[in-house]
Amino acid sequence: xxxxxxxxxxxxxxxxxxxxxxxxxxxxxxxxxxxxxxxxxxxxxxxxxxxxxxxxxxxxxxxxxxxxxxxxxxxxxxxxxxxxxxxxxxxxxxxxxxxxxxxxxxxxxxxxxxxxxxxxxxxxxxxxxxxxxxxxxxxxxxxxxxxxxxxxxxxxxxxxxxxxxxxxxxxxxxxxxxxxxxxxxxxxxxxxxxxxxxxxxxxxxxxxxxxxxxxxxxxxxxxxxxxxxxxxxxxx
Amino acid sequence: xxxxxxxxxxxxxxxxxxxxxxxxxxxxxxxxxxxxxxxxxxxxxxxxxxxxxxxxxxxxxxxxxxxxxxxxxxxxxxxxxxxxxxxxxxxxxxxxxxxxxxxxxxxxxxxxxxxxxxxxxxxxxxxxxxxxxxxxxxxxxxxxxxxxxxxxxxxxxxxxxxxxxxxxxxxxxxxxxxxxxxxxxxxxxxxxxxxxxxxxxxxxxxxxxxxxxxxxxxxxxxxxxxxxxxxxxxxx
DNA sequence: CGAAACCTTGACAATGTTCAATCACTGTGG
DNA sequence: CCACAGTGATTGAACATTGTCAAGGTTTCG
Numbered sequence: 001x002x003x004x005x006x007x008x009x010x011x012x013x014x015x016x017x018x019x020x021x022x023x024x025x026x027x028x029x030x031x032x033x034x035x036x037x038x039x040x041x042x043x044x045x046x047x048x049x050x051x052x053x054x055x056x057x058x059x060x061x062x063x064x065x066x067x068x069x070x071x072x073x074x075x076x077x078x079x080x081x082x083x084x085x086x087x088x089x090x091x092x093x094x095x096x097x098x099x100x101x102x103x104x105x106x107x108x109x110x111x112x113x114x115x116x117x118x119x120x121x122x123x124x125x126x127x128x129x130x131x132x133x134x135x136x137x138x139x140x141x142x143x144x145x146x147x148x149x150x151x152x153x154x155x156x157x158x159x160x161x162x163x164x165x166x167x168x169x170x171x172x173x174x175x176x177x178x179x180x181x182x183x184x185x186x187x188x189x190x191x192x193x194x195x196x197x198x199x200x201x202x203x204x205x206x207x208x209x210x211x212x213x214x215x216x217x218x219x220x221x222x223x224x225x226x227x228x229x230x231x232x233x234x235x236x
Numbered sequence: 237x238x239x240x241x242x243x244x245x246x247x248x249x250x251x252x253x254x255x256x257x258x259x260x261x262x263x264x265x266x267x268x269x270x271x272x273x274x275x276x277x278x279x280x281x282x283x284x285x286x287x288x289x290x291x292x293x294x295x296x297x298x299x300x301x302x303x304x305x306x307x308x309x310x311x312x313x314x315x316x317x318x319x320x321x322x323x324x325x326x327x328x329x330x331x332x333x334x335x336x337x338x339x340x341x342x343x344x345x346x347x348x349x350x351x352x353x354x355x356x357x358x359x360x361x362x363x364x365x366x367x368x369x370x371x372x373x374x375x376x377x378x379x380x381x382x383x384x385x386x387x388x389x390x391x392x393x394x395x396x397x398x399x400x401x402x403x404x405x406x407x408x409x410x411x412x413x414x415x416x417x418x419x420x421x422x423x424x425x426x427x428x429x430x431x432x433x434x435x436x437x438x439x440x441x442x443x444x445x446x447x448x449x450x451x452x453x454x455x456x457x458x459x460x461x462x463x464x465x466x467x468x469x470x471x472x
Numbered sequence: 473c474g475a476a477a478c479c480t481t482g483a484c485a486a487t488g489t490t491c492a493a494t495c496a497c498t499g500t501g502g
Numbered sequence: 503c504c505a506c507a508g509t510g511a512t513t514g515a516a517c518a519t520t521g522t523c524a525a526g527g528t529t530t531c532g
Contacts, residue, residue, distance in 0.1 A: 060463040068377060068463050082370050085363050091370055092463065115362075119355040126351070126362045127321050133365060134318050134327055136372035141304060143379040144420030147487065177510065184380030189488055191512055227296040227304050227328065383519065413478065425520055427480055479528075486521070495512070502505085 001029035001104055009050070011078070011128055014120050022114065029104035032097045039095035039105075047105045048080035049073075054101030055173050060093045069181035072098070072174070081129060083108045084115065098174045143184055145225045148193035151183045153201065153222035160215060169211045197221070237265035237340055245286070247314070247364055250356050258350065265340040268333045275331035275341075283341045284316040285309075290337030291409050295417075296329045305417035308334070308410070317365060319344045320351065334410045379420055381461045384429035387419045389437065389458035396451060405447045433457070 003024040006012045012020065029052075032038055038056060039047055049056075051073045058071045058079055070093055073079060082091050115122050142151060159170060172179070180190035197203060201218045204211045212218065239260040242248045248256065265288075268274055274292060275283055285292075287309045294307045294315055306329055309315060318327050351358050378387060395406060408415070416426035433439060437454045440447045448454065 062381070062461045062463050064460055066461065068381065070373065070377070082366055082373075084366060089370075091373065115359065119358060122355060122358040122362055123351065126358055126365065129362065129365045129369060130317055130320060133369050133372065134325075136369065136376065137306065137318075137327065140372065140375050140379065140420075141306070143376065145298070145304065175510070184376075186489060187511070224300055225298045225302065227298050227306075411478070422521060423479070424522080477530080481526080487519080489518070498509080
């Protein structure tokens, strides 16, 4: 892959040319159609994955065979950092593209080596990781405090900010079932909760597009019980 | 505070003498009785807090005035890293001792300065943060997959490993209400779920002590739906 | 002893899950 | 072009889990 892509990524900001070139040399950039296994469980354990465009589902399977959606990544997000500095890691997942995607991968070993030699990269990754951690903290709070309709509303609020250009109507980038899983509920529950939310907050959904006219109203419905209020609760 | 305490802390492993002395100089070590406000919301925003012994509750308040328990720290755990590198952070919490505690604090500004100059400290903190992140990922999974009784069982399994010396009977270090909040449920739900768990898995509780005879049995009851199984699911 | 904090219990309401059935949409082959 | 299978979304009914509110019990500690 070419080093100029790396230069624009905040994670690699201010890295030395030598380091950038080394990453570029061993990093692999590629594209996938929707529905591909981007990383198998085995590959995932030795791979850092960065999403350039598109959407990727990270998931694992429980003992009794059910799929657990761990995260959904989109542009400028990444996974695989857990495997850094580990001999053995108890986190296992697969990565699957849920839209056409453009990504690149870096061997964990390489990243680890560069981290050990580059103070700058360590600081960059630390900063990113701390932000990710805050996001996870919020997610824990939401799961124990919000009901299904509120979690969906909270998700919509977050998407609203990502699509700053068109704040009132935007494309839902993946299926409702996947979103349901991501928000920790069954598709049926999602369906019903979404209807309830639509009625309460004047949201419409048609052909994959969400129309949101009154953000204030959603905020009132969603953020009552939280320790944070939109737009402080952003975590994309 | 004296530098020799710092030397035994993994977060500060292999730091230069200069750095250790600087931390020791500006760090403050102190003890608190049970029930003290260790950090006010305001102080928390500029303070790194490390727990030497005892138990500390981190919590915030929701808009509608309810307490949200964000985490419970014990020996060798810390909080405040979120505030590193931030102009503004939307995470607010207070720290309260729920047992007699022994702690020390370091100004965030100082820690940030040392992080910028010490590659070693950056790597140490990065490593710790990645582990914390994995723990949080598990917590998210548990909240969406396990029911109340299973979450309690999962907690007990975790405590079992901490108390390796006496795996069958151990002290529950804080009240059931707090634990309920930590596990994302109401005290009433906790009470009922705990009774159910006790019956199913042969656990008894008396005078603050838990007696666990059959860890296998708890594991069977708890870990069915998870992507991990005891003892891989340890996150203390 | 008596107050306060904490835990438990019961009755009931709210919320979420399960399972089965139906509907809408899509792409395929005849 | 239509029939048809396959996928994903929705709906209904029964059920399970959790939350709420009120009351009563226990423990702790001044």
